[in-house]
Amino acid sequence: LEEPLIFEIGTSQTTGVDLPDVPSSTSSRLGSFTRADEIGLPGLSEPEAIRHYTRLSRQNYAIDLGLFPLGSCTMKHNPRLNEKVARMPGFADVHPLQPVDTVRGALEVINELAVWLIGLTGMDGVAMSPKAGAHGELCGILCIRAALEARGDAREVILVPESAHGTNPATAAFAGYRVENIPATGEGRVDLEALKSRLGPDVAAVMITNPNTCGLFERDMKAISDAVHAAGAFVYCDGANFNAIVGKVRPGDLGVDAMHINLHKTFSTPHGGGGPGSGPVVLSEALCPYGPLPFTARTKDGVVHLVEEENAEAFDHKHAFGRMTAFHGQMGMFTRALAYILSHGADGLKQVAEDAVLNANYVLRSCDDLLEAPFGPSGPCMHEALFSDAGFAEDTTTLDLAKALIDEGYHPMTMYFPLVVHGAMLVEPTETESKASLDRFIMALRSTAERAKAGDPTLKTAPHYAPRRRLDETQAARKPVLAFDGPCAPAGTPQLSEQGGS
């Protein structure tokens, strides 16, 4: 299936909209800046555009087609109700700078979601504006930095476990900190004693993922927090895996000072092929005053207020460290997440965590006789099952197994992450898979694992039945072609594509 580029089929004279021709004689206030040269933007009529994008879409794998066992990425069912809600005109068709009296409902959505996030995490406040998880991390670290600066305490180091997401060290570095690794125990958890011995007056914060990226709960979390606090530092928790414990335990009860919540992971806003995300950050009492603008506050009379530069003092929020984005954050994701949360309720969210953990342990225990589960012997996992490539035939890699899974009709699991396990395979089924669906996946995974152990050479060339065979990533990086280079198609160019078909 080959679908041509819009530049190969669209002409600059074709358009899929009906707009008036404004006579060129019309007076202009553009000054001397009129754009005269051809821009080179191809157009398609509406029927051609629908076909181009419909056909392109069919080259994607998606949640709507099957299971997505991506550890730490949490690809779960995206309810259509949420899409409908986000499109209600009162949410979709309001401007961020409208007078606040005309957007009370929007502010209430933000506030209502904030109340849930605070309640579910046991924290004191939440900064809603961060645009994604990594943006939330930055927000949390900046709150910590602001709090330290407020007490005149310059610190330089942030401690991060080796197994952390790459965003953790990147964020710390972006915020001006030096990053040092925290060692792990043989059981895949933070080494508490090693951590304690490293703590000192130069350490600003510890960034911990809990449940961690090995899929395990940090049993010593409370002790870690206590030690960090005793050393005058703060605990940042990477909330990427909060979906495993929502409703079962509150991070605030474990001493966490700041944690971002990926709304798409825990509360099922759609991943959309890479975004948009949304990463609100819940904050402890110590950090709350520093949360960035805009903030929302509900006063005793129940009215929700938007706290901006204008009224930050009036709402006792004058220590806000600044503003991380132009407007209030990802409203479209807030409405979706709130609809999801209200649908589940406090009881359902607990069930979410339980089913997610049950599903992961079911996969773990259905495969650990065949695939090495490095931390399997030490007890149950949380929402994801971790395997290594131990026992694979020489030459056969985790990548080969993953690509072979494509031929079985599945998106591969997360590979080579966390870095602490050789040839890691991190499988997160999520709570929206049925037992029947897991049984089928387990069958495929086991059969592929057996082929990997036997050194089946067809794995090296997998996938065989996908829209593309393995792609040459080296060529892509060595001689980057990042934009189409030619002119638009002349009118009437025959399309190169195969038409339609199933």
Add this chain to the structure above:
Amino acid sequence: LEEPLIFEIGTSQTTGVDLPDVPSSTSSRLGSFTRADEIGLPGLSEPEAIRHYTRLSRQNYAIDLGLFPLGSCTMKHNPRLNEKVARMPGFADVHPLQPVDTVRGALEVINELAVWLIGLTGMDGVAMSPKAGAHGELCGILCIRAALEARGDAREVILVPESAHGTNPATAAFAGYRVENIPATGEGRVDLEALKSRLGPDVAAVMITNPNTCGLFERDMKAISDAVHAAGAFVYCDGANFNAIVGKVRPGDLGVDAMHINLHKTFSTPHGGGGPGSGPVVLSEALCPYGPLPFTARTKDGVVHLVEEENAEAFDHKHAFGRMTAFHGQMGMFTRALAYILSHGADGLKQVAEDAVLNANYVLRSCDDLLEAPFGPSGPCMHEALFSDAGFAEDTTTLDLAKALIDEGYHPMTMYFPLVVHGAMLVEPTETESKASLDRFIMALRSTAERAKAGDPTLKTAPHYAPRRRLDETQAARKPVLAFDGPCAPAGTPQLSEQGGS
């Protein structure tokens, strides 16, 4: 790709909705009719349901994927604006029996569409309620019968050309008439002299399709109408192909008394895998009084009224022949068709006809050196190009060629219709195909035709690359299996399906 049946994966305990459990102790007014036995309806959770239907959908060919060259069926682009409009709450969420003052906008839609249909056809009125083309035919014939009865003129015969759609004779028979065929000339048109000689006091009406099912305009239409009228009969025009002439000529100017308009063919309401359709019938002055209820009438003050049994006399519509359906017709199709019509306007609709005819003639003249075009020599076609199987290798049939087109990525053209041409292939590209798209289709058609002429044996077993090979229709009819026979799946049944993938 195998997708299990809902009965094979759903259990009667699973549900994809959240509804309260009503305590069985609640008092009931059901009398002694409580349904106790298991019904046997399988349920799926929402994620499972989305996947089942998404995966099923991918086994369909559709306009959104490619060209649909179906002569006389007119598969054209379905604008998404129309879907949006039909879902506006003021249209989608109103009850047909609401007090008329609460549905003035809905009545205006019906009236506005009626004004367009009357204007485009040059007729005097329109019955909006018929639910589909065939229902419209019946409506038209019943108007004719009512008009004849009103003048005490019992007639028994309806004349129909051999090349007519099957619905024409079926409708005539359903309305209690005897059907006789009208012969055709060698040029594929009604034989005017033969028709004239058959007309007489027993003939109630002549049903003519114009443009006809050979894709040709009935040049003698006016003469036919005059002769029919002179014999005291009426002219019914099958409007299936009105899209070829909309804006170019008005059937009313050619003496037509009644014509149904398939909104999905001419005005692009989506075909939906077989419906719903909508078949308003435009009527001449002679037939207008007999149009069925409900009717709409706009009074001089601009207000639109719904004429029902209640007020038929007041609106001078007391001769209505009855009611063809419970409510007002296909409102959801009216809104879509009106949006389509307003988008094109009077100028655009004319362009529609011109482009449809241009595209068909382009296909005709790009292939008539290779495929026999029985009426090609006599002049241009209208919106569809007709070919025969003359010159195919022995044993190779139109069906084989059509199924081979599937392997080229196309839906087959209309086959073996009209019956008057041997191994007929009726190709209607419609106006929403680009030249590039036609060029590609012509290439595929020519190459397949060459294989048919050469007797390529792989045609006999085509399609090879579709979700299914040829299906055994004989077995289906001999031992009909029309419903799933077993129990729902027990809980936790592994699915048989291949998951996901592209």
Add this chain to the structure above:
Amino acid sequence: MRYLPLTDADRSAMLAKIGAPNIDALFVDVPEEARLSGPIEGLPLHASEMAVEKHMRQLSKKNLAAADAAFFLGAGAYRHHVPASVDHIIQRGEFLTAYTPYQPEIAQGTLQMLFEFQSQVARLYGCAVANASMYDGSTACWEAVAMAARVTKKKRVVLSGALHPHYAEVVRTMAKFTEDEIAGALPALQSTPDNAGLIARIDDQTSCVVVQYPDILGRIPDLGEIAEAAHAKGALLIAVNTEPVALGAIKSPGELGADIVVGEGQSIGVGLQFGGPYLGLFAVRDPKHVRQMPGRLCGETVDAEGRRGFVLTLSTREQHIRREKATSNICTNSGLCALAFSVHMTLLGEQGLRQLAAENHRLACLAADRLSAIPGVELLNESFFNEFTIMIGRDAREVVKKLTEQNVLAGVSLGRLYPAHDALHEGLVVAVTETTSEDDIDTLVAALKGELA
């Protein structure tokens, strides 16, 4: 124009290939005197998407949407909550823009869905076989009458007085032309349906008895008794159901002996839509009647490699094969509505359907109790599902109209349904579904009380 891909350059090149000097040369067969030279006068020119959307939105705002009112209308069309997933699925281009599945190799999506739909309807109705849908309940009812004549070779049709009057009118209209003889009646305003009177009208010439279940007044007739009487005279019992949700609570017509069960499927998945498109359901209890059925049928078979697949079958009943000898002239079903029904029914499942029915009934009982407590209001029904009739001692048409001023859509007055019959005018048919809140009920009670005071 946004839907037309040809450019002027394309048009010239194509005319050249065809060998035509201009576009009008292709319309040469249209007599010149009839050919229109420019756009039709008096009709507007093309408009942008924005302009069309704005215009249509303005029209839509002139209607009172049910969501903006306290809403109690039924009488053949019911407002239920349709999950958002249903609309998502029916808008998949591969379903929305597909053709009738005549080419089964590339239409298995539609075909398997239809097979599943037929199976769901057959089970819901307690029948052996259901077809792939008809236009709506009223036309399905007529088709059933016509089929009964084919099966029994008799012509006399006995309609229950409590059959939806529009359905009865459709049957009467069509029968005028087929020379069937229709024996109808008005609904008797009594607490239980007049089965005895109905049975008395059945004779040896009767092809079928048509009974609505629950009936137009919301009462639940004892179909078993009628079936027995009809069968004794060699007639078929046609049961008509306009509220499929009811069948999650009450016995199926098939179980009770109905021979043909037809109905409106709109309640499940389709929505109100001011009356259309709706979804005609059609099923027969005895598989031997299959070949007399109208409409599309989808059947299971195998492909050349032995894999299960589905096709349209038994098409020798149909017009495109049999022409004037077909069982019906129908060639369209209500495919997309059938899909909506099937998806919604799959989301419900047996458990969800039963819960939905129970919740409808609970709220309806509540409403009946509260309404009948209003002085001057009397509940007619002994039994009902989610719809019942109250007698309000005044012409209900007036009252309904009056209450719209308070955004209360109080129900369907019998005067609206039977304009010519003054004796019925004090009746009001009130429907209550899961979309009706207790607040809505209280709003209606207060408004009605105020109006009648």
Add this chain to the structure above:
Amino acid sequence: MRYLPLTDADRSAMLAKIGAPNIDALFVDVPEEARLSGPIEGLPLHASEMAVEKHMRQLSKKNLAAADAAFFLGAGAYRHHVPASVDHIIQRGEFLTAYTPYQPEIAQGTLQMLFEFQSQVARLYGCAVANASMYDGSTACWEAVAMAARVTKKKRVVLSGALHPHYAEVVRTMAKFTEDEIAGALPALQSTPDNAGLIARIDDQTSCVVVQYPDILGRIPDLGEIAEAAHAKGALLIAVNTEPVALGAIKSPGELGADIVVGEGQSIGVGLQFGGPYLGLFAVRDPKHVRQMPGRLCGETVDAEGRRGFVLTLSTREQHIRREKATSNICTNSGLCALAFSVHMTLLGEQGLRQLAAENHRLACLAADRLSAIPGVELLNESFFNEFTIMIGRDAREVVKKLTEQNVLAGVSLGRLYPAHDALHEGLVVAVTETTSEDDIDTLVAALKGELA
């Protein structure tokens, strides 16, 4: 619960397979004292789809939607008509519910779309390379500043006074932590941007000059002059555009010498959405800067059979490979918004974009003429595209608030944007697009005239 497929029977069977006595045995690592035993108190239990939809609709109705008002807000977010096809495409499950395209063999749909998107943005901006999108315009602006520091190894940032104040605030906020030095200013209320003043602030330590085009007051600065001055001092010019439709009418920043062009893409395809999600656009004029860019990049390559395909590339810049040495911590783009942008831009094409821009400008000129004819109202701008500033002689915040009572959303007051600066408070930024009707303009004129009278 409708999103959770496991049945209780499944759960038991699975626990048995795992060898756990109950679900809590799987949470054994969570210290018991912290483990919650029941649903969190004070938070409601699960709700039906109908109930949630109703609740959310009630909240949405507390907002004044732009469609229900005469609407003139801009200042970084613009209301344009988005074709219905755009929303249809982005709701295709295969786009909506797909993952980041790390597995290119089964993600060509997303990847090819991103390649097309990058190409469209690069052309629109007059640049060589664009990335696969950022969170929004303001964060893209900050990323550009950070990139300029990497490229030039300098730390002093010169912000134009007429840069959107929220964008400036984002830069200032982030710079606090990176120790960049920010030289900002207020917008000068004059008819043309103060280029001379800006240029005077550029020195040898300057890493970049950040200029909005058109600027926050709607004026169109001469980027060429600034580029020349910046380059002379070894600084980069960062051009910020918040209204991409403008670039269908005015020269691209790339043509005029900007080194990095960033902006907000919301106008094309995305909609207002109360501020998010939006679409950050990011492009560089010189391909040699590619390896210093933040964010995802999609590139062309071939597969093992030599067929063209697309992959995410140059990921050695990114956090998941480089960790603390990455060019940014970003790992999310705004993929679905990029799709919406790309589909809308493809529907427009060059011709449509130019027509759209011309229509915006025509209506804006009309509005400027009519507004400045009101006594006491003065048009500030010499040049503008679809947005301009009027001085109204009173605190515009009050006036804007007052006019909402007539459902007129008159524009963005400078007081809202610069609360601390009284000197600006009489300014009102008015935006006009193709969605603004002439009636809307007349409504605003009448309301403003009335209020100022």
